[in-house]
Each structure stands twice: as C-alpha cells, then as structure tokens.
Amino acid sequence: MSSPDYEALRASIQRDAHELTQRLGDSVTATLPQAMASPAEPPALSALREDHDPRSPSIEELCFSSAMSCFEGWLKLDPAIGPRTMAYVTKFITRTLEKTHNLKDVR
Amino acid sequence: MIIHEFSRMLTNHSRETLSRSVEIWIWLTKSFASAIPSLSTRSIGPLSSLNDPDKGVTPQESTALITKNYPSLKEDLQLLIKLMHIARNLLVVPEPEIPQDLCAATQFDQMLYQTIILCVNVTSKAYDGDILDESARNKLTEISELCMDCLLAPYRTSS
Numbered sequence: 001m002s003s004p005d006y007e008a009l010r011a012s013i014q015r016d017a018h019e020l021t022q023r024l025g026d027s028v029t030a031t032l033p034q035a036m037a038s039p040a041e042p043p044a045l046s047a048l049r050e051d052h053d054p055r056s057p058s059i060e061e062l063c064f065s066s067a068m069s070c071f072e073g074w075l076k077l078d079p080a081i082g083p084r085t086m087a088y089v090t091k092f093i094t095r096t097l098e099k100t101h102n103l104k105d106v107r
Numbered sequence: 108m109i110i111h112e113f114s115r116m117l118t119n120h121s122r123e124t125l126s127r128s129v130e131i132w133i134w135l136t137k138s139f140a141s142a143i144p145s146l147s148t149r150s151i152g153p154l155s156s157l158n159d160p161d162k163g164v165t166p167q168e169s170t171a172l173i174t175k176n177y178p179s180l181k182e183d184l185q186l187l188i189k190l191m192h193i194a195r196n197l198l199v200v201p202e203p204e205i206p207q208d209l210c211a212a213t214q215f216d217q218m219l220y221q222t223i224i225l226c227v228n229v230t231s232k233a234y235d236g237d238i239l240d241e242s243a244r245n246k247l248t249e250i251s252e253l254c255m256d257c258l259l260a261p262y263r264t265s266s
Contacts, residue, residue: 060121061128064193068134071186075141090186097189099121100196 060099067092127196131211135194138220142187144227149176150229150250157228169232170239170247176202177246184253191222191257226254 057065067089074081074089081089108109128176147154150173152164164172173180194215210216230251239247 057130058124059129060125061131064125065130068138068190071138071190072134074140074143075145075183076234086182093186093189093193096121096125097193097196100125100193 060096063092066094066098120135123200125193126200129198129209129211129213130210132206132215135190136215137219138190139187139222142183142222143218145181146183146187147225147228149173149180151225151232166232169224170243172247173229173250174243174255180250181253184250184257187222188253188257191219194219212221223258226258229254 070081070085070089071093072084073079142258144154147157151169152162152172156164157164194210198210200206
C-alpha cells in the first residue's frame with residue numbers, strides 16, 4: 001500500500017502511539033510498538049483496487065454485509081453495538097439503498 | 108447527460124453485483140430473523156405469547172409497550188423499511204431468476220411472511236384510542252404508519 005493518505009495516517013498514529021507510550025510509562029512499551037510494527041493494509045482498501053480478484057466481494061458487498069452484521073448485533077445485543085456505530089450502519093444502509101435505486105430501464 | 112449515464116451504469120453494476128451475492132441474501136435473512144422477535148417483544152409482546160391466550164398481551168399492555176419503546180422502535184423500523192426496499196430493488200434486475208432463486212434458497216421469503224404478520228398484528232392490535240392522550244396517540248399512529256410503509260415498500264416504484 002503506497003497511498004500518501006494511508007502513509008500520513010500511519011505516521012500520525014505512530015506519533016500518537018509514541019506520545020501515549022511515553023505518558024503511560026513502561027507498562028505498554030512492550031505491546032504498542034509491536035502492534036504498530038506490522039504495516040497491515042486495511043481489508044476494505046484492497047477491495048478498492050481495480051486488479052483485485054473478481055471472485056472476491058466488491059466494496060458494496062463488504063460495506064452492506066458488515067452493516068447488516070452490526071444491525072444484527074444491535075438487535076440481539078450480541079455483541080453490543082453502540083449508537084455511534086449504528087449511525088454508521090444507518091449511513092451504509094442508506095448509501096446502499098441509493099446505489100440500488102434509480103434504475104427505470106429494468107422495470 | 109454523461110454524468111446521468113455514468114450514474115445509471117454504477118447503479119446497474121451495484122444492483123446486479125449485490126443481487127447475485129449469496130452472502131447478501133443470507134445477511135438479509137439473518138437481519139430480518141433478528142429484527143422480528145426484537146420488534147415483537149417491544150410492541151405486542153414476545154412471539155411465544157401470540158398464539159397462547161393465557162400469556163397473551165392485552166391491547167392496553169401493547170399500547171403501553173409501544174409508547175414506552177417508541178424511539179427504538181421507530182429507528183429500527185426505519186432501517187427495516189430500507190432493508191426491505193433494498194431487497195425489492197435487488198429482485199428487479201434484467202435476469203430476475205437468479206436473485207429469486209437465492210431469495211427462496213435462503214428462506215428470505217419466509218422472513219417477509221413473518222414481517223407481514225408482525226406488521227398486521229401491530230397495526231390491528233395495538234390501538235386503544237379512547238383512553239390515550241395526544242402524545243401517545245401520535246406515537247401509535249406513527250408506528251402504525253411505519254409498519255404500513257414496511258409492507259408497502261416492495262410495491263413502491265423506483266424513480
């Protein structure tokens with residue numbers, strides 16, 4: 001992943017983590033740098049690539065299925081989903097509805 | 108004109124991609140399967156009590172349940188309407204046989220049947236207008252209208 005935005009975000013997270021580590025002391029020094037050392041690419045970003053495997057789910061499928069997964073958690077309280085996450089879920093579902101709407105010629 | 112055409116192509120692509128995905132239909136079924144018992148408990152009592160006259164919830168109790176759980180009911184019903192609308196859109200594609208088969212295979216049609224029963228029960232049972240104040244009456248009316256919207260969502264035409 002070489003996107004400048006992603007690199008900037010990663011650098012800013014590393015700076016924050018460094019400051020936090022210094023503030024909190026030795027208790028977290030072993031875990032935080034270890035976690036920050038792995039430059040793992042977010043899974044959704046790989047789906048945005050044009051050359052990704054056509055059998056893998058598209059970005060719309062990923063977003064919509066994850067939104068429904070959270071909606072199920074919200075209803076069953078397992079896992080408990082908070083109101084902020086539900087705001088994102090509502091946004092994702094609304095966006096999916098917009099994307100599947102407005103198509104007169106198939107009727 | 109070009110933007111409109113591009114937007115139409117994107118819509119077409121999204122709709123067909125989603126409509127052919129087994130995972131999406133399974134998640135839709137799971138979402139409705141979770142929503143129905145939860146909504147029922149918050150409006151007309153637990154599902155198990157519906158067919159049992161001894162455990163049944165009276166219209167007054169049902170009215171009290173709906174007015175008490177009004178904010179969460181409204182929010183969840185609005186999301187359910189959107190999901191119902193998306194499901195309806197996914198069935199309207201140039202080759203509808205594929206999503207129709209997936210819909211039947213994942214038993215999403217059964218979930219729709221259960222949703223219809225729940226909405227009819229809420230709109231018919233939960234109304235005790237004589238002893239209600241204005242605020243509670245408005246809440247009941249709004250929930251009933253949302254239930255009807257949920258039932259009518261598949262019949263609305265897209266623009």
